[in-house]
Amino acid sequence: MKKLLLAILLLASTQIFAQQNMNVATYNLRYANKGDSTAGNGWGSRYPVIAQLIRFNDLDVFGTQEVLHHQLLNLTDSLPGYKWIGIGRDDGKTKGEYSAIFYQSDKYTVVKSGTFWMSGTDTEHPNKGWDAQLPRICTWAQLKDKKTGFTFNFFNLHMDHVGIEARRESSKLVVSKIKEMVGTIPTILTGDFNIDQHNESYAVVNDSGLLKDCFVLSPVKLANSPTFNSFKVEGAKGDARIDHIFVSKQFKVNRYGILTHSFGGRVPSDHYPVVVNLSVGK
Template sequence: MFAKIMTFNLRLNVESDEDNAWPYRTKAVAEVIRRHNVDIIGIQEGLHDMLTDLEPLLPEYAWIGEGREGGNKGEYTAILYKKSKWNVVNMGHFSLSDKPEQLGARSWNSSHPRMCTWVALKSQTGTEFAVFNTHLDHISDEAQQKGMELIRERMKKLRDQTGLPVVLTGDFNVYPEHAVITGLEQEGYQNAYSILHIENRDVGTTVHHFLGGESGKPIDYIFVSSDLQINHVMVDRELYEGRYPSDHYPVIAEVSQR
């Protein structure tokens, strides 16, 4: 196995969630990550205080990222990585807008500023790859499609310059038949869920609003470039300490080089 990857929308710290608000879920989120022993986690909806809350619970991980409004402001699409195995070679971020170098910029009828965080990592054994992590808009179809077009352009540019394999994680806020997904597949990126379809198994939903269940379609995804392959994928629908760690299920994929 090359790496174990997770995408996980943590759900903002919202007081109206009452018993499901962040302070009651923090330990459960850390337990999910520890139980799966993942190398890399792309998170969505993490605020700065939420990330720092996780630091003492996950001392084996470091993270990179900024808030979508710049600095510590707004939601993060941070990337966590296991420090004992991976070193950061390069990293960056861009807004999903017509001013990509300006965090906080909004375009294409987006409901909020949206962004993508990326990191190039190198293992102790010399293996290198890049991870892009994003959270697409939940309302504007134009923002979803043009945001992913920008991400695809940036991934292609990095691959052309470095030759690195690429993993893309995120909450895309679209179902599998959407142009965001089919466009990635047509460009040669493998949807981790494709191995479930080979096995004739349904993916089910990945968002459940703290109610559980699996009826529906996914909106959280892991994609890999053609020089990587997916060996296993799962949606973790378990309760931790009697509660769901988030209103989204974490998705975990085992990835190797071809």
């Protein structure tokens, strides 16, 4: 009887460990617009490929940027088993771009969630912060594994593409918010930061002592290339990564990849998805 009980416990612990292995990503999907359609990069031809890419890589949780409400509906129809969290940045409801978080709803339940505006004056209502050209938001969720009970926080953002001060102060704000909100709970931060790994605003996050870039932590790295491709199949030269995934110390990073897939001589978005495989524990 004791041997049987021990075997059951060992099996359960093995299953729990496996269930806490996660595929996580950040993906700027490019907002739908007529100009892209005219150039042959319309959302209607892109999103089926994006959905296939997501399903093929079996992403557990991923952050998106630039997605409009109707694009979210298209993805919802194309991604059975996924749900999303988020609001439009322009009105706090459905207008403007989302920084939506997608998750596998059969694996995770949402404990709580929310969105804050990256601003020095008002983080609870739509507004532009500092020298930002547009309103910018960070959407977050606390997710719980339905089988193991493992709980973690997921933050996803899109920083301004113009305001230097806005990006610097947004980095400080996000680090401050995470410190304030999460305590000791494992945390993931994803997003299009519009800054590469050599920028001072990147260092605010990576040197915070709270989070670290998965690229730095991963023993296996695929395609050390820029993450922004301008819809060019050949991509861009150099190594400027503006899309990042940061994790707290509870996570082990097993693999990191910038997925430079193309289809029919085109790429699914003007950014490549960044995908990491994480496990929990030492």
